[in-house]
Amino acid sequence: MSVTLRISGMHCAGCVSSVEQALRAVPGVREVTVQLLTESADVRGELPPGRSSQLVAAVRAAGYEAQLLTSPSAATQALVNDSAARERLRRHRQALVQAIGLTLPILFLEHFHHAMWPDTRISQLLFRFTEGVLLVMLMVSPAGAPILASGLRAAWQRTGNMDLLITLGVLAAAVGSAYGSLVNDAAYVHFHAAAMILALVCVGRYLEQRARDRAAAAIASLAQRAPRTALVRRGAELVSMPVEQIVVGDVVSAPAHAAIPTDGEVIEGEAAVDESLMTGEPMPVLKRPGSVVLGGTLVMEGMILYRATSVGRASAIGRILELVAQAQSGKTAMQRAADRVAAVFTPIVLAVAALTFFGWWAWGGSASMAARSAIAVLVVACPCALGLATPVVVMVASGVAALRGILVRNASMLEAMGGIDTVVWDKTGTLTQGAPEVESLNATGGAPAMDVLRLAAAAEQLSTHPLAQALVRHARRANVSLPSPGTFESRPGQGVCARVEGHEVCVGSAAYLSEHGISGNLTGDSGAGASKQAGPRVFIAIDGKAAGFVSFFDAIRPSSASAVARLRARGITQEILTGDEAIAARAVADAVGIEQVGSAMSPAGKQSRVEELVRSGRRVAMVGDGVNDAAALAGATVGVAFAGGADVTGEAAGIHLIGSTPHLVADAVDLARVARRVIRQNLFWAFVYNALMIPFAATGRLPPAAAAAAMALSSLTVVLNALRLPRAVGWQRADAANQTRTDQPA
Missing domain, CATH: 3.40.50.1000 (HAD superfamily/HAD-like)
Incomplete structure (x- = not known):
């Protein structure tokens, strides 16, 4: 059994690790894959139908929100949904505005309070009190509250994530500032640093969300080929309804310039349909009554009514979206390695921060400097970059690849x-081309060629092999009546034997016929009219004796x-x-x-x-x-x-x-090689960033506010690096859109 969950509240690889641990603890769960970018979890195991609610409860107990989804593609579609994307960006923008609106007054007071208040103890307390009130307002606002709440939940659950590190840094700065204000020691006062940490985190998350939306743009373009509503015939009228409500057998209208919502068979009208996304065919295909249409294709001109034959996930566009969603749900070996590091990242950072504080204290540094350096260590550490390094590349790569076929x-x-x-x-x-045609039939056993053709084609009627189908087409074009075979035996890729009108007929390779004890000429190198082309051949035997061979031509x-x-x-x-x-x-x-x-x-x-x-x-x-x-x-x-x-x-x-x-094979190699290189660059950056910046912060050379800016920049960098993937492959050249995806017969 497989269950897909949508997870809310994850911000870094530490969150991913916490959710995975919570889900694995549910009895019956065998495998869990949690993706930060798509905010989803795929759970596999022996789970009774009623057990799914336990998965949701486990995630909520870990401090995150969860809801059941119908399929992996539902998570991807939710990610690229226009209204959902706008709402996510609106929330981040609102948090950013509030954070800046409350941080700027704190910075103003910090730098210009001497011009506003006399240098007295009362005025100093009033000034610090005002800064503290503004910071508290920021901490409980939609800008700061979600971060602090997530961090406190992580502490309560004894799990680690980026929000926990930020929360500890902000609270340490706030408590130290309150203490410094009371004892009148400015060295401990960092109200402005705490505010800037939250503000810069909000800036980073807003920019990161915009970059994520750009990363999902290719998949969004693909998802838009699946319309949300359709015109369905109800009685004598056409009624607009959600595509999810269409069932097999419904009659659907597809007007000009509209996407076809499901697979089906045309029953009325004519239309030119763009099937390039589905078949690679660059030219519109004429659809008439009896023609098959595929969901996700576009009606260029004309209008058709068709009867739905496959709907939802069973339709062509549904299966493609499902495959794209599966690409998001898996993990590469490099990502699994990064996740293992991320699982222990937060405890290591906490230990380094503690060592930093006590190290400064033990070596004669001031308590304020020790606290400042420890706060910088907590804030500069960025497990988020580790968590995004691979999935954002996979999302960009799979999206642009799908649009390319x-x-x-x-x-x-x-x-x-x-x-x-x-x-x-x-x-x-x-x-x-994969569409072989009969070039010649040579009868070598003395029987008339038309009789040999009739028996051989009759034997091949039940075979799906391209050569068998070509032989049957050739016989029908020659107006040869084909009897039904009595018995039929097939060996894939080798040949068939069938009983036709009392004759034992075998058609296939020379080796296949030899295995059946066929005697006679099985070389195809004799007989008038033997093929001059180096195409494939099949041999024909009737009643145990070689009767001829067929030469085919399949254009390169x-x-x-x-x-x-x-x-x-x-x-x-x-x-x-x-x-x-x-x-x-x-x-x-x-x-x-x-x-x-x-x-x-x-x-x-x-x-x-x-x-x-x-x-x-x-x-x-x-x-x-x-x-x-x-x-x-x-x-x-x-x-x-x-x-x-x-x-x-x-x-x-x-x-x-x-x-x-075949160029698509080379395209796939190019894309995969560049994607692997970009993933390695992202992981290298994420590891090197943390390896350099954490010690740098521990030495006291990095103020907490600068640490917050560096942390925000690190996660943004891996997303922006992934966005250059199409350009790195060379798919944004002017001629890229015009590259032929279909070879036409010469």
């Missing part, structure tokens, strides 16, 4: 793709050679694995520039070769169509499947490519 199943797949050094191509449908995609060259330029070794015979495989390999070829391979053989490469230490990306090569995809370091928007559910592939250009 690259769907990453989870964060670990993105990380793995960045390290691959070998790409294995399944030839058909990846390097070639125009961009295959350039995509292979791009990968070669990046130092990636490539090879082809195919079920076709050697002559066809070698012809394609030579055309695209790949030396290593494995031909006449069964799906099990492909899987064995991929696993052999992985065992030898290679990091392998297997690229295929996700059908006949599912086992090989699953055995690779990363499985990459070409698929339309309606077919992105295969578990074997970690990355789905919407469109049909």
